[in-house]
Amino acid sequence: xxxxxxxxAGSRPPAPGGDADGPPVRRAAAPVPRPVxxxxxxxxxxxxGPRRDGRGAAGAVQRGLAALGAGYCYERNLAVNPQGxxxxxxxxxxxxxxxxxxxxxxxxxxxxxxxxSGILVCQAGCILEKLNEYLEDQGFIMPLDLGAxxxxxxxxxxxxxxxxxxxxxxxxxxxxVLGLEVVLADGSVLDCLTSLRKxxxxxxxxxxxxxxxxxxxVITAVSILxxxxxxxxNLAFLGCQSFxxxxxxxxxxxxxxxxxxxxxxxxxxxxxxxxxxHLKLSNPxxxxxxxxxxxxxxxxxxxxxxxxxxxxxxxxxxxxxADGTVATDAKKIKTLWSLRERITEALTHxxxxxxxxxxxxxxxxxxxxxxxxxxxGQSAKNVVGYGHLxxxxxxxxxxxxxxxxxxxxxxxxxxxxxxxxxxxxxxxxHGLGFKKKQYIxxxxxxxxxxxxxxxxxMLDPKGILNPYKTLPTSxxxxxx
Ligand code: FAD
Ligand code: MLT
Ligand code: ZN
Numbered sequence: 001x002x003x004x005x006x007x008x009a010g011s012r013p014p015a016p017g018g019d020a021d022g023p024p025v026r027r028a029a030a031p032v033p034r035p036v037x038x039x040x041x042x043x044x045x046x047x048x049g050p051r052r053d054g055r056g057a058a059g060a061v062q063r064g065l066a067a068l069g070a071g072y073c074y075e076r077n078l079a080v081n082p083q084g085x086x087x088x089x090x091x092x093x094x095x096x097x098x099x100x101x102x103x104x105x106x107x108x109x110x111x112x113x114x115x116x117s118g119i120l121v122c123q124a125g126c127i128l129e130k131l132n133e134y135l136e137d138q139g140f141i142m143p144l145d146l147g148a149x150x151x152x153x154x155x156x157x158x159x160x161x162x163x164x165x166x167x168x169x170x171x172x173x174x175x176x177v178l179g180l181e182v183v184l185a186d187g188s189v190l191d192c193l194t195s196l197r198k199x200x201x202x203x204x205x206x207x208x209x210x211x212x213x214x215x216x217x218v219i220t221a222v223s224i225l226x227x228x229x230x231x232x233x234n235l236a237f238l239g240c241q242s243f244x245x246x247x248x249x250x251x252x253x254x255x256x257x258x259x260x261x262x263x264x265x266x267x268x269x270x271x272x273x274x275x276x277x278h279l280k281l282s283n284p285x286x287x288x289x290x291x292x293x294x295x296x297x298x299x300x301x302x303x304x305x306x307x308x309x310x311x312x313x314x315x316x317x318x319x320x321x322a323d324g325t326v327a328t329d330a331k332k333i334k335t336l337w338s339l340r341e342r343i344t345e346a347l348t349h350x351x352x353x354x355x356x357x358x359x360x361x362x363x364x365x366x367x368x369x370x371x372x373x374x375x376x377g378q379s380a381k382n383v384v385g386y387g388h389l390x391x392x393x394x395x396x397x398x399x400x401x402x403x404x405x406x407x408x409x410x411x412x413x414x415x416x417x418x419x420x421x422x423x424x425x426x427x428x429x430h431g432l433g434f435k436k437k438q439y440i441x442x443x444x445x446x447x448x449x450x451x452x453x454x455x456x457x458m459l460d461p462k463g464i465l466n467p468y469k470t471l472p473t474s475x476x477x478x479x480x
Pocket of ligand 1: 085086147161162219
């Protein structure tokens with residue numbers, strides 16, 4: 001059964017019955033009868049109200065509409081697909097058959113920000129970049145950052161438990177999200193929108209919704225802990241001659257930069273070729289098979305510059321780093337970051353993309369890329385590796401001129417078996433969505449999947465919330 005195979009670029013899963021790019025898709029057993037066929041279109045909350053306070057009249061109306069929408073669909077057995085910025089990479093935000101899209105696009109109000117605690121409360125449809133800009137004006141930043149920041153919503157970020165470029169420093173959303181407001185499948189509102197750092201009263205229910213990809217409830221508001229905006233930021237872009245040197249550069253940076261290290265990302269030379277060729281970005285360095293981005297964020301520019309210089313001197317004199325450049329002004333920092341952040345975009349210009357988002361012990365991170373390159377030979381156009389080095393998260397991407405079932409069979413399930421053998425995760429940060437749900441067995445035991453299915457049945461007894469996503473249906477069976 002080819003349903004859902006082929007993690008082809010973009011968030012749209014292959015259309016039912018197949019399309020030019022993807023394999024034909026088997027219609028999954030419908031979990032709910034649908035006596036009323038929805039008219040195409042979106043259920044949207046109404047436009048901006050006069051108040052900025054999302055918990056005021058306008059906020060209550062929008063939340064109420066989301067609840068009404070869910071309640072309406074619940075009574076009529078209509079399937080619902082929650083959607084934020086639609087930037088997800090595993091097809092979770094796109095209907096498979098006739099689900100109604102419940103968009104949070106108009107739920108974009110900031111509810112409150114407390115400068116003493118750094119706690120932001122906002123509606124789910126706020127765009128990540130806009131939130132960051134709002135906070136920067138007040139001397140704070142969002143604890144997460146990702147290439148899709150200009151489009152993705154905070155609700156979508158929480159629903160996918162997005163990782164991104166700042167996780168190394170500020171940790172996962174499982175730690176920084178303090179509270180959530182969620183509309184449940186039957187339209188009732190679960191108000192756990194607290195702004196407390198500490199609250200051990202019973203089970204931490206919000207954790208169920210973080211990373212649940214719209215299958216357990218619709219997140220309508222988020223309370224999140226935001227760090228101070230660092231006064232001094234530096235970015236070093238370094239060239240390394242081998243992956244062993246990349247790893248040693250990371251461990252040395254951790255030891256020598258300590259608390260000011262805020263990001264450590266890597267990309268291979270193939271990624272660099274693609275951003276140069278397709279996006280016309282220019283590489284300030286030349287001739288290295290690997291590139292590492294090391295960011296420092298701190299409160300004292302002299303102290304941070306001293307530390308960074310010591311680290312760079314050590315890295316250069318010991319031969320870990322062959323070449324490098326450092327940016328301290330915001331414009332150059334942005335330009336250097338775009339070399340890494342825009343790899344996803346460059347890949348989409350290279351043809352049909354098979355995307356994999358793997359967690360591995362950091363020492364093994366690049367072995368999978370080399371193994372895959374050797375395995376696929378000429379049948380792939382490019383096999384590239386990049387990712388969140390400091391988090392042990394590899395993005396393995398394979399491109400081809402066009403979709404090929406033959407190529408897909410050479411990649412899968414091999415890539416998942418390889419990952420499971422090395423005790424990794426087949427989805428580090430993107431989730432399972434539609435495209436990866438049937439491979440969950442490679443990363444979770446049957447007992448865990450069974451318990452997840454019981455949670456799903458309890459919270460969404462009619463199976464109307466994002467059906468066909470995240471969890472395998474029983475007909476997809478156990479893969480091993
Ligand atoms: P959508 O794509 O709209 O939805 C994603 C999932 O969440 C779907 O299953 C949807 O049903 C559900 N959902 C959305 N909103 C809600 C809600 N309010 N309530 C309940 N469920 C909801 N991801 C990373 O983790 N790290 C990265 O570094 C990263 N970089 C990216 C860079 C680029 C260029 C792109 C295109 C994507 C990147 N992503 C990354 C993937 C994606 O941006 C994230 O998964 C993001 O968090 C999705 O947010 P969204 O608002 O677009 O959600
Ligand atoms: C990234 O880190 O750039 C993203 O997760 C997107 C991708 O994997 O392509
Ligand atoms: Zn990523």
